[in-house]
Amino acid sequence: MPSHVITRRSAIAGLSALSASVLTSARAIARAPQINTQAPAFYRFKLGAFELTIVSDGPLGLGAPSDGIFTGVSAADFTSILNDNYLPSASVEMDQNMLVVNTGDRLVLIDTGDGGSKMFGPKSGRLLSNLKAAGIDPKDIDVVALTHAHPDHCWGLIAADGTPNYPNAQIVLTQADFDFWTDEAKAATGDMMKAMIGGTRRNLVPVRERITFIADGQEVVPGIRAMAAPGHTVGHTAFVIASGGKTLVNTGDVAHHHIVSTQRPRAAFSYDTDPAQGVATRLKVFDMLSADRIPMVSYHFPWPGLGFVAKQGDAYRYFPAPLQTVL
Template sequence: MISHTITRRSAIAGLSTLAAAVLPHGTALAKAPMLNTQAPAYYRYKLGSFEVTVVSDGPLGLGALQDNIFAGISKADFTKILHDNYLPSDAVEMDQNVVVVNTGEKLVLFDTGDGGSTMFGPKSGRLIANLRAAGIDPKEIDVVALTHAHPDHCWGLMATDGKPNFPNAQIALSQADFDFWTDEGKAAMGDMMKALVGGTRRHLIPNRERIAFVTDGQEVVPGIRAIATPGHTVGHLAFAITSGGKTLVNTGDVAHHHIVSMQQPRAAFSYDTDGAQGVASRLRTFDMLATDRLPFVSYHFPWPGLGYVARHGDAYRYFPAPMQTVL
């Protein structure tokens, strides 16, 4: 009896031989030029009578791996987590999922992307182009609701020519974040803080007359309510969006990584203003989402950032929501 052992290498070699036999000699498989472009990234669905559109500002890069991007997680451990979940470990990139809600009366934009700043890499700053591709005119935005005043969330308020990207919009955010991130005295805390405060002032101060401060539980517009979730920044807000008995929670930066923030939710993020407070807000938000089985959208989770949270022991699991293909 003859034993035949089929290996992956021999199978691939066999397929190559078969292709050579079937295709005429000299047949070209790819005559068309490569396009090297990507389709505009937006995803639209219904929430009760509201229309929700998630629009990408492009990926945000955290650069090369280092110790304690998440507190207590070494570079080696983080590398293993990424490898075990089939994620690249040479650098960390996170999506930027900007939410637009059309209530039928108001057009509300949540966060603005980073306006093309290269602070976190060269691939972001795509919001305005993707809004237009999604059929949304920035001039028609009625309200810009900021979860917080970090660069990747508010540095898209002003265009590079100094003109507002959303000239007809009222801007809503917490007073705590406005006061903290426009305080010139913070510049003495180091070069990074100097850059953050300086950049944020360029976007918030020229818009001061259009800014309305919102507090925990306050409605921004009917059907959209602020939820205080401090820690990542001093005045970080999430937003509950409710229509027709259905609720979606925009969690902003309550969590940053769809694996680490779930498996180790008590690990503070290195960019948190108050790591312990950020952990408390994350646990409280995750518990609410899991208990009430509410869908949420996370700013930095894999595109388009929509999913569910379930308890898993003393941690959690993330379940991406099935994307709907028909409205």
Template sequence: MKNSAGRKALKSGSNFSGSNEARKGGLLHKVSTSPSVRPSTNGPEGREFGTGQLASRIAASGYASSDVTIVAISHLHTDHINGLTDGDRPAFSQARYVVGQAEWAFWNSTDFTGTPAAMHATFIQRKVLPLREKMAFISAGASIAPGVTSMVAAGHTPGHMAFLLESAGRSLLLTGDTANHFVASLQKPDWEVSFDMDKGAAASSRRRIFGMLAAEKIPFIGYHMPHPSAGYVETLDTGFRFVPVSHQFLI
């Protein structure tokens, strides 16, 4: 994002968010009688930085980590897999795990030594490989649980997934890291983002997914959106605008 004039414009008052809290938004979702969690967020190592609160938030909702039966992983970046273990133990002892087949194949077919992706590869070795026997590898349109379907949102990583939740005629899309910033990534979806591994594919995914959300008026939860991480999308001339769900109750 090197366009300084464009960046200044995006900082205008119309884009102001009342929250200055950076989010890494995991979600606990109850399907029938069994809860599932997605995405897996930072583990205990992150608590000194204000993250790593997934287990305590699950407990506050009335569940234990051992109640979780499915962990759906959007992609294998460190901030989405660090919470899979608590020390040397699985954080979700009764869970099975789902991740995109393309994502798994990418991270397990290349030597990343000396590359910017080396840190992620190291964490995958530590946090994900020990869970290999409990993992299922999925593609687009996979039914993870009743009312939970996978969608391809490649670009941020080669096998990045979004997850569509449907119940009683209502829908909610979990977009993961399809958009990393609530203003720049939506209002300028074609701008290149340093964190995206395939920048062209990531831009295409943003236009396709947020275009669908705007057209069908489906709410979404974005992993890096500001508190409370949930909202709607409205169409602008060149992109989209994030409307936090908290604002909906004021209209």
């Protein structure tokens, strides 16, 4: 082979030698301390005249892939799905994406995260610090709208010392969810239910006088309307946000995993109260969103959970929305 021909091996060798030379000369710079912290997790965008901010409570963990997290998806199948999509397969994590809607007149927070509970791992409980980083004072929240009363959606209402985190906010959710998840009789059905009922009572009962029950189609504030989406819980609710001819749906827990819940939408989630109803609701909501190309914020999809679903055969595909660097 002629000496002037550059092979892949010789090119790599040359680059390695160059890199070694550069690294040697830059050694002093490389001693700068690593920061080892992540930037605050909030993302702000416009919807018509409304200003929307997605704020993270951090990820929650479901542990290793196992049989039964989704019906009909075995541990081996789930692991394969994760590997095929370049996702960590040793442990399943899902984000928690809260949405703050500033209508210009009212400040509405949808869901509150888990308040730092360790039930689903050590990485959550970051909502208050991320709200502060986003310039949002919890005392300024006018309405806390709960999609449902599961730990990772309402346990952030009350601080560890028993004081309300959103002291001036009206709280809205369905009566069906309030009654179900504060029913002490259900605590006798198992350790998990005991923990869930106990924690939910701690967060909802002390603020009962500030709770208003909402129904399907009811307006929370002008521009935000409740949409019944039951199945995951008895009173699970999505919120339709509309301004200036633009619409977005906060889907809550209509879906949980951005791959499994879209590519296998008939696979129920293990924490669904009524699995069959949860599947029917997911198909109905996804069909609506895909037919009308309506963007959504999905609570557990990868941060910040803003994107679209499109119909693909008898399933769907999730498309994350491009994030803007300038508002």
